[in-house]
Amino acid sequence: MWDIVVQGEFVDDFAASISKTFMGFGLGAFFGVPVGYAMGKSRYWKSFFHDGVIGAGSIPGITYAVFALVIFGTGFLGPVLAVALISMPYIALSVAEGVEGVDADLVNMSTAFQRSRQDITRHVVFPSIMPFVFAGVRLSFAIAWKVEALTEVFGSSNGVGFQIRFAFQSFSITNVIAWTLLFILFMLLIERGLALVEARVFRWRIWEQAT
């Protein structure tokens, strides 16, 4: 493991994996947020997406990985698609949970005092959705990171998953374990980092965290 760190090659692979994860994540959020919003607002869309969103978590990750490969081949788009597919339901679910949790009384009061729609969205709806979105992002980032690596294991020419696969094919148990440890270390670091950001952003609701 020390060799890998010293040689510095791992930086390239991690950078490649991270950029794919972020792109996929962005794509997932782009589609997931509207879906989640619709699910939180309307009973019809809630039942419509229900099975898909709940079931997505139980589908084996191997499905996403190989499905992405069938469509895009071993290029760089495969992992991006896999990450987008896996993170979308989580993002949608957390947004939906947030939208459902918006205090209807506050919205009614704002309407009664003739606040504009924009005001309501910005000062009532948005702040109450954000904590859920953050929780969803934190959770799904770990999952996205794993799926990204898995897709690279199945077919890619760079990235952490590719290195793990390479170590496996050259039958080097040491290297598999070394790359895995780096992978996990990185995941835990990001997790901690997101937790810190979350704590900072939501400093104003400290009174709620006590409960």
Add this chain to the structure above:
Amino acid sequence: MTAPTTTGPGASTGRKPLSKVRRVLTSDWGARISFYVAVIIAWQLLALQVARMPEPWETLDFLYREVTGGSHGGVITGEFWEHFLATLQRFSIGLLVGFVVGVVLGIAIGSIRFVRSLLNDVMLVFLALPAVIWAFLTVMWFGLGWEAPVYTVILAAIPFVAVNVAQGVRAVSPDLHRMSDAFRVPRERRIRNLMLPAISGYLFTGLRFAVIIGWNAVLLAEWFGSASGVGWRSRFWYDAARYRGFLGWVIVFILFIFVLDGLVMRPLQRRAFRWRDGWRGDESELSLDNVVATGI
């Protein structure tokens, strides 16, 4: 949290009555069925766009031949049951062993302070470990046989079961324990009326996660190192670039876990958690509580 949404069940009653067709289409069931229809349409459209993506009917046709043992053209005939049963066997052995070990470990972590501080960080790392790593390691340790898939399932399932059971053990109220002490409640009754109800929900949650994780683990291990089983067979078609075969097997992966999770595991979990008020999985399934574990 409990604020009523603007579109509750009663919200639509105030409006003018909908026509019958629209009522059926906009009912909960109508919505769920239209989702599946939409998925199939999307699949068909995708198949028209992407050359490698087979069409739905081709895939179903393949699956039919595979299950009935019909010919796939040439000498290759369908082999479904032998692979499915082989995988099922590995999956259930691994699940059973992994669950038992996980429960023992979870009880130890939950009740003994020393074990808890010893294993807490280890569990964190193991939870983060993707199942594919276990598949690689077991294939390298045991070679291509039945051992790799079974051990992969065991190793992938243990941390999820242990963490949940440990949580359950810690959720047993210490006040009730002390009260039982004071009233000299016999050990047997204490286990049955205090411990078991408190733990059972967590136990089922652990089992459910183990099922989801284990199913993915067995597929991965078979894909990378086995000469039979569902994972191997789907790889066989993938390597042969017969994507309809591959996709047909993917449908089997998904259907299996959907049926097991949706019809067996989730109702069990819900039942076991009935006593716990405020468990939101009960009233609305729109909660991350329901999907925290993913099969990766």
